Amino acid sequence: MSLNTPDTQVCLWTLGYDNPASLATYTANGGYEALKKILAEKTPAEAIIEQVKISALRGRGGAGFPTGLKWSFMPRTFPGDKYVVCNTDEGEPGTFKDRDIVRFNPHQLIEGMLIAGYTLGAKAGYNYIHGEIFEQYQSWEVALNEARAAGLLGKDILGSGWDFDLHAHHGYGAYICGEETALLESIEGKKGQPRFKPPFPASYGLYGKPTTINNTETLASIPWILRHGGQAFLELGKPNNGGAKIFSISGHVNKPGNYEIPLGTPFPDLLEMAGGVRNGHKLKAVIPGGSSAPVLPAEVMMGLTLDFDAIAKAGSMLGSGAVIVMDETVCMVKALERLSYFYFEESCGQCTPCREGTGWLYRIIQRIEHGQGRPADLDELLRIGNNIGGRTICALGDAAVGPVASFVKHFRKEFEYHIENKRCMVNH
Amino acid sequence: MTMLTAESLALIDQECAKYPAEQRQSAVMAALRIAQTEKGWLAKDTIAYVADYLGMPAIAAYEVATFYNMYELAPVGRHKVTLCTNLPCQLQGADRIGAHLQNKLGIGFGETTPDGRYTLKEGECMGACGHGPLCLHNNHQMHAHLTPESVDKLLDELK
Numbered sequence: 001m002s003l004n005t006p007d008t009q010v011c012l013w014t015l016g017y018d019n020p021a022s023l024a025t026y027t028a029n030g031g032y033e034a035l036k037k038i039l040a041e042k043t044p045a046e047a048i049i050e051q052v053k054i055s056a057l058r059g060r061g062g063a064g065f066p067t068g069l070k071w072s073f074m075p076r077t078f079p080g081d082k083y084v085v086c087n088t089d090e091g092e093p094g095t096f097k098d099r100d101i102v103r104f105n106p107h108q109l110i111e112g113m114l115i116a117g118y119t120l121g122a123k124a125g126y127n128y129i130h131g132e133i134f135e136q137y138q139s140w141e142v143a144l145n146e147a148r149a150a151g152l153l154g155k156d157i158l159g160s161g162w163d164f165d166l167h168a169h170h171g172y173g174a175y176i177c178g179e180e181t182a183l184l185e186s187i188e189g190k191k192g193q194p195r196f197k198p199p200f201p202a203s204y205g206l207y208g209k210p211t212t213i214n215n216t217e218t219l220a221s222i223p224w225i226l227r228h229g230g231q232a233f234l235e236l237g238k239p240n241n242g243g244a245k246i247f248s249i250s251g252h253v254n255k256p257g258n259y260e261i262p263l264g265t266p267f268p269d270l271l272e273m274a275g276g277v278r279n280g281h282k283l284k285a286v287i288p289g290g291s292s293a294p295v296l297p298a299e300v301m302m303g304l305t306l307d308f309d310a311i312a313k314a315g316s317m318l319g320s321g322a323v324i325v326m327d328e329t330v331c332m333v334k335a336l337e338r339l340s341y342f343y344f345e346e347s348c349g350q351c352t353p354c355r356e357g358t359g360w361l362y363r364i365i366q367r368i369e370h371g372q373g374r375p376a377d378l379d380e381l382l383r384i385g386n387n388i389g390g391r392t393i394c395a396l397g398d399a400a401v402g403p404v405a406s407f408v409k410h411f412r413k414e415f416e417y418h419i420e421n422k423r424c425m426v427n428h
Numbered sequence: 429m430t431m432l433t434a435e436s437l438a439l440i441d442q443e444c445a446k447y448p449a450e451q452r453q454s455a456v457m458a459a460l461r462i463a464q465t466e467k468g469w470l471a472k473d474t475i476a477y478v479a480d481y482l483g484m485p486a487i488a489a490y491e492v493a494t495f496y497n498m499y500e501l502a503p504v505g506r507h508k509v510t511l512c513t514n515l516p517c518q519l520q521g522a523d524r525i526g527a528h529l530q531n532k533l534g535i536g537f538g539e540t541t542p543d544g545r546y547t548l549k550e551g552e553c554m555g556a557c558g559h560g561p562l563c564l565h566n567n568h569q570m571h572a573h574l575t576p577e578s579v580d581k582l583l584d585e586l587k
Binding site for chain 1: 456491492520551559564570
């Protein structure tokens, strides 16, 4: 596969250029052509949504919801203000792809948001940027100013008579704001606590107005789809799993990083691109889609292709495409202790099962890790998990339970050894 | 009494301009960040001042300041170093870096050196795991691929 061309890579192709983030690099390689064509030909919104549907683009933030379908929910001809929101609140442990899109190809994201705004009848868009990447918040503002100066944002864009503006909203340290309704609350200047759904954002979103929220990589894929056609995007991947996708691979590999590869690529190929398991160690387990995705043992993972359907069938999820690799030196109890602390720390506190339950999970795993586990603890963890899952407003509760249930399921012996022997069977 | 400098207020005004005129509260997160950058931390009267400037109840701004974990509600050192210790960074050696930082500074996570120069914090995922272990300096500057040697160099540079 040839890398770094706008035809074979969807989002990160600018990496082969000297000034990857500049407007000049983007426009010299077909950038903003899709937008110009739409504005010149006054392409009907239905035709744009149809191409997105054909592409089988599925949400890149974790849920994998079909983007074309989501766009079709928007009451785009409804009078009054409407908004498009980009979710760059990338805080799912293991995920670091959206940061690179903002860093290296911000104009494709801007073009994607413009096309979304045009299609969905929005008057403005906001890009919500993760608190910890302030430098990308600043670089995105630079890109917005470049676009504004070129007449690509603001009033009467490219002389079309259409007005649309884009802004950045900077988070300040709350994982929960990656949940779309918490994100909207946060833009409104409130605590990031998720809203009850329904109503969904398409009918009651930002400031109570119809709003569509998509992930950064999703929106950045839109210009490619309209330039090359939905069918071409679909053919990059596999049926129902269109396109290439950025996989963020971290942990025990020799070359952690982002690899943009077709959906449906076998996992061993990605592992090889990332230089293999570090220093010749043996693969033990993989979390294939960000920390909320159930862990899979090495032997299962090595037989999987990287697409939404294959990974779901194996009992986990593609999620955000964040692949966390663990070798045989990892103590699964210690790894789970850290993840459980994360969900405990990041629960917004709104729903009792999550607020209290994530603390219970963490404290039990912590005592197992520290040699104070009790024989009934594993069943207790699963029982608590069953009382969190499905009983909260948002998915953070389920996300906290996923790792616990899967770690105990696949590596139960390690947990039992910890409880019985009060020490680890991996690191003696 | 003006609680923030004209420069800070000008930055807050820029943030307000991003939102509909009747939605000044949307700028509260940025305004608190700007206030914290000026003052080093957010005292209750600073939060109240920001709230008043945006025309929102002080309690609503206080809720925001206490909800998001990059706001400081008590004084911190001149240089706050927040180390990500989440799983991907842990697998890539964050524990070793954490131990090195604590030994070198003689303080634990959540503590400040007696001379007020450094505060050490443990952070959650910063969204750059491929470059771990990593830390943030004063919330806004990321330092990646940390080694004990690069940590020593960084600490020396932070006067």
